[in-house]
Amino acid sequence: MGKDRGRSDLRFFDTGESGLLIQWQERIHPSIYREVRGVYLVLERERWPGILELIPAYNSLLVEYDPLLLNREELVEEILSLYNKLEEISVPTPLLYLLPTCYGGEFGPDLSWLANYTGFTPNEVISMHAGRDYLIYMLGFSPGFSYLGGMDPRLAVPRRREPRARIPAGSVAIASQQTGIYPSPTPGGWRIIGQTPLRLFNLEREDPFLLKAGNLLRFLPIQEEEYREIALEEKRGEYSIEVIEAKEESL
């Protein structure tokens, strides 16, 4: 028997006449996100006529729909009934992406600053950052930018007061409680501790988006030499990221 669910768990809000926001409890937690992911993946898979866009986030799912094809009451009822039998519905097992990342040096100009600030050695920072799996809660802000959850709170540091004019694509960075990867070059104030040679958003790839929300990510420390090798392979379109099936409970 699944957990007893009621409509009190979910709240529904209009986002205009053709949008519906489904909100879970106001908390960022893997257990809540797991339900968001469940509903999102089922809606993705079933492709109800009239559903135009889905935007999953930490504790919410925004559905853009055509109100002339799908009426709101119907949509809410369908989502509730789907939600109530979520435990019985099988959704794909999350994947664990292994993202090669070169920490420190020219690729991570803020690593030693961050080590100083937090009182660890650079190597300790690397093993703390790379030694766990992060949940990719959502993509947004810019194409392919991953909002990762699960960083060691001891690595939390303030943003730079003066944002850098240009952060290279692939930069792995930390700002307050968050860690993330910049998909494309952009100005930014996050502290950069490393860089991946892989491109998170690449229009030349058959699937331009390397990472998908709802999966897990682990940073795989590599040396500069390896970075350059992988960067070359990536440029030629010959590198494929290592992906393993994650254990369901790790979500």
Next chain:
Amino acid sequence: MNQVFRVLEGGLMTTLQDEGRRGYKKYGIPSSGPMDPYAFLGGNLLLKNEKGAVGLEFTFPGPSLLTLEDTLCTITGGDFSPLCNGRSLPQGEVFMVKEGSVLSFQSLKRGRWSYLLIDGGFSSKPVLGSSSTYVKEGLGGVEGRSLKRGDVLYRREEGKERELLGRRFSSLLPTTSSRQTLRVLPGPQFHLFTSEAIDTFFGSPYQVGVRWDRMGYFLEGPRIKAKDSQEIISEGLTPGAIQILGDGTPVIMMADAQTIGGYKKIGWVLKRDLPKLAQMERGETFRFQRVSRWRALDSLNEREVFPIAKGGDSWLNLRIEGERYMVQMEEIGD
């Protein structure tokens, strides 16, 4: 693929747009597409272009274009006093520009966004299913950017239908709905604002401030206070959302709205009214009107009337991927 124009001056925010990019918001990519879909679609209808035709969008002062081949075109939306070799061009009417002539724009008469549509549409390789330019990430259009001097624009297909010449709208202004009211459906954080703030919001005049672009319009007018300063957990964001910044400034999200946001949203401007906001001029004031869900749904049945004076079809319902625009065409006769 024929060359139709060489860009002499790029103007401001001059981009190629089609009806927008669909299905990529989950990856952080906005829909883009025209800021004023009515003007854009109306122009394409005048030219009997097919769905998905690519047009040129720009704000004042507009581009300056050298014509490389005789082309049927029309200019719709904001009126920037279009000129061909220094002579006035009609707005909302199909005309022919001759090879060697120069199209330009003289002064801002009305609106904020204008459209140049050509017979057959412009040619542009779709990126993620659409030719709409999204400048922030360099997607679509001409190299993903605004046009600049030296760019060449191509036509998608060989010109046709000279009988379109002179086809025109008999009226440029939408005949329905008040221009100064934007209808708003309350949003997810509506209850996080004080009742005084809500009264202020719906009771005061606002205007578009100095910061505006395809992503969003910052408004000038009374600031809005939330009950507390606590941030919300970032969630999905779509065009029409009225975000209230930390200092109380309302910002309305437009065609290039980012897909995730962490500001409180008092409500959403109805899709039907968003093009009206897009065209709002500097200094023009408007008010927000709170509507019920039923009134909001009703708005979908309102018709934008573009009476066509010559060679008009009787009636047309336009549908664009769930965003429904009704355009009525009436035969009026000369």
